[in-house]
Amino acid sequence: MTMKNLSEWMNQPTVIIPSYLLSNYKDIGLMEQEVMLLLQVHNFNLNGKAFPTPAEISSVMNLTEMDCTMLLRKLVQSGFLEITEDEKPGFETYSIKPLNEKLAYHFLKEAKQADFQEKVQKSE
Amino acid sequence: MTMKNLSEWMNQPTVIIPSYLLSNYKDIGLMEQEVMLLLQVHNFNLNGKAFPTPAEISSVMNLTEMDCTMLLRKLVQSGFLEITEDEKPGFETYSIKPLNEKLAYHFLKEAKQADFQEKVQKSE
Amino acid sequence: MTMKNLSEWMNQPTVIIPSYLLSNYKDIGLMEQEVMLLLQVHNFNLNGKAFPTPAEISSVMNLTEMDCTMLLRKLVQSGFLEITEDEKPGFETYSIKPLNEKLAYHFLKEAKQADFQEKVQKSE
Amino acid sequence: MTMKNLSEWMNQPTVIIPSYLLSNYKDIGLMEQEVMLLLQVHNFNLNGKAFPTPAEISSVMNLTEMDCTMLLRKLVQSGFLEITEDEKPGFETYSIKPLNEKLAYHFLKEAKQADFQEKVQKSE
Numbered sequence: 307m308t309m310k311n312l313s314e315w316m317n318q319p320t321v322i323i324p325s326y327l328l329s330n331y332k333d334i335g336l337m338e339q340e341v342m343l344l345l346q347v348h349n350f351n352l353n354g355k356a357f358p359t360p361a362e363i364s365s366v367m368n369l370t371e372m373d374c375t376m377l378l379r380k381l382v383q384s385g386f387l388e389i390t391e392d393e394k395p396g397f398e399t400y401s402i403k404p405l406n407e408k409l410a411y412h413f414l415k416e417a418k419q420a421d422f423q424e425k426v427q428k429s430e
Numbered sequence: 431m432t433m434k435n436l437s438e439w440m441n442q443p444t445v446i447i448p449s450y451l452l453s454n455y456k457d458i459g460l461m462e463q464e465v466m467l468l469l470q471v472h473n474f475n476l477n478g479k480a481f482p483t484p485a486e487i488s489s490v491m492n493l494t495e496m497d498c499t500m501l502l503r504k505l506v507q508s509g510f511l512e513i514t515e516d517e518k519p520g521f522e523t524y525s526i527k528p529l530n531e532k533l534a535y536h537f538l539k540e541a542k543q544a545d546f547q548e549k550v551q552k553s554e
Numbered sequence: 555m556t557m558k559n560l561s562e563w564m565n566q567p568t569v570i571i572p573s574y575l576l577s578n579y580k581d582i583g584l585m586e587q588e589v590m591l592l593l594q595v596h597n598f599n600l601n602g603k604a605f606p607t608p609a610e611i612s613s614v615m616n617l618t619e620m621d622c623t624m625l626l627r628k629l630v631q632s633g634f635l636e637i638t639e640d641e642k643p644g645f646e647t648y649s650i651k652p653l654n655e656k657l658a659y660h661f662l663k664e665a666k667q668a669d670f671q672e673k674v675q676k677s678e
Numbered sequence: 679m680t681m682k683n684l685s686e687w688m689n690q691p692t693v694i695i696p697s698y699l700l701s702n703y704k705d706i707g708l709m710e711q712e713v714m715l716l717l718q719v720h721n722f723n724l725n726g727k728a729f730p731t732p733a734e735i736s737s738v739m740n741l742t743e744m745d746c747t748m749l750l751r752k753l754v755q756s757g758f759l760e761i762t763e764d765e766k767p768g769f770e771t772y773s774i775k776p777l778n779e780k781l782a783y784h785f786l787k788e789a790k791q792a793d794f795q796e797k798v799q800k801s802e
Contacts, residue, residue, distance in 0.1 A: 311541050312658035320570050323445040328473045329490050342462040349452045366453050410560035417435045436782035446692050534684035559789050569695040576721045577738050590710040597700045614701050665683050
């Protein structure tokens with residue numbers, strides 16, 4: 307039985323967070339609850355639920371269903387979360403691709419500034 | 431330069447979260463901010479900082495230094511976070527091992543209940 | 555364009571290997587090429603191909619199509635890889651769940667031996 | 679005891695492989711055994727051994743100590759593996775950063791070609 311449990315554990319999906327997201331979500335304008343909600347949506351995706359309802363999300367968060375509805379809407383409006391239409395009409399999917407785009411943009415902006423400062427220091 | 435950026439990105443550490451943590455932190459008594467703080471502490475560890483100060487943690491969270499101090503203390507007291515003495519005296523390390531123990535305990539308790547219910551249903 | 559590239563990179567799936575697989579695949583009877591083939595099958599799965607053909611696998615490995623066919627068969631026969639029927643008849647899926655079961659079994663066997671030796675030492 | 683095992687399992691490090699490495703190691707000139715050896719070196723690093731000996735690597739691979747010595751040398755010479763001097767003299771560390779650089783270079787070269795072909799098609 308123990309072995310069954312452990313292999314069940316091993317067969318579960320895993321959520322991967324780039325270290326950079328943790329160090330920079332504040333800078334790109336996210337609150338802790340919002341990051342967690344994005345991770346929850348991603349986790350539902352990994353577990354086969356492409357479009358979890360606010361009630362489903364609320365069941366795993368310390369937020370009411372109403373809070374979840376409002377926070378989801380806010381994240382879509384502020385460009386961290388995307389709703390895409392599936393091939394089958396009526397089927398929708400959440401995607402956190404926009405979050406990754408914002409992170410990429412922030413990373414490259416920081417990298418350019420670092421390069422620029424390096425050049426300035428060398429030219430002095 | 432682009433290549434430098436991408437390989438810098440690839441050389442960054444990554445934080446791994448079991449799907450099970452996201453689905454069950456609420457059940458084991460954690461709030462969203464507390465999970466994020468545990469992930470931040472773990473992330474500092476991965477980046478070579480074994481014992482980040484409240485000020486360092488506050489710099490990457492939407493929490494004041496004081497909030498961080500209190501939340502760290504609460505997480506230690508409630509058995510989610512551990513402070514261990516390093517071999518070198520005066521050096522301390524945060525560890526989220528207790529969080530993993532609580533998760534493991536919860537997972538196995540749930541597995542036992544599922545097994546029990548299965549047996550009951552079969553014997554009926 | 556650079557940003558597009560980096561966010562494309564970030565949107566790619568990631569394969570996760572427990573440290574324990576790397577330290578113990580030899581002990582459970584796997585060769586390096588076999589581990590790589592299992593990882594490739596898993597990677598095709600993550601990218602939406604549930605049942606990659608030997609030709610597809612061969613295109614990303616230093617093995618001929620014939621080698622891949624034989625190695626896949628060997629891994630199924632020796633209980634590291636599983637072929638499951640999809641709901642839709644005619645659709646099949648590879649799964650590396652049996653590998654995880656073997657790893658779990660090996661891990662627990664080792665843990666029991668360690669516990670036993672500890673008890674023996676204490677009783678002496 | 680079971681819980682102890684599972685939390686021991688959870689406390690183990692995890693090796694992360696970008697999907698892109700699996701699909702492209704052949705194109706950048708690596709054999710399966712070489713990828714596995716690079717992963718092993720990385721895994722030793724994660725477990726606190728910055729400079730594993732050929733004997734240590736051989737103990738977890740289906741390769742003799744001599745094979746490991748030669749393969750390590752080859753990977754350093756062909757620019758996939760790097761040996762860096764630690765601050766403390768006499769202490770050395772293996773790093774797979776050069777592998778990531780080669781992957782980044784390959785990824786961006788492919789992305790440029792894709793962009794170019796897109797432009798050509800649009801202008802026709």
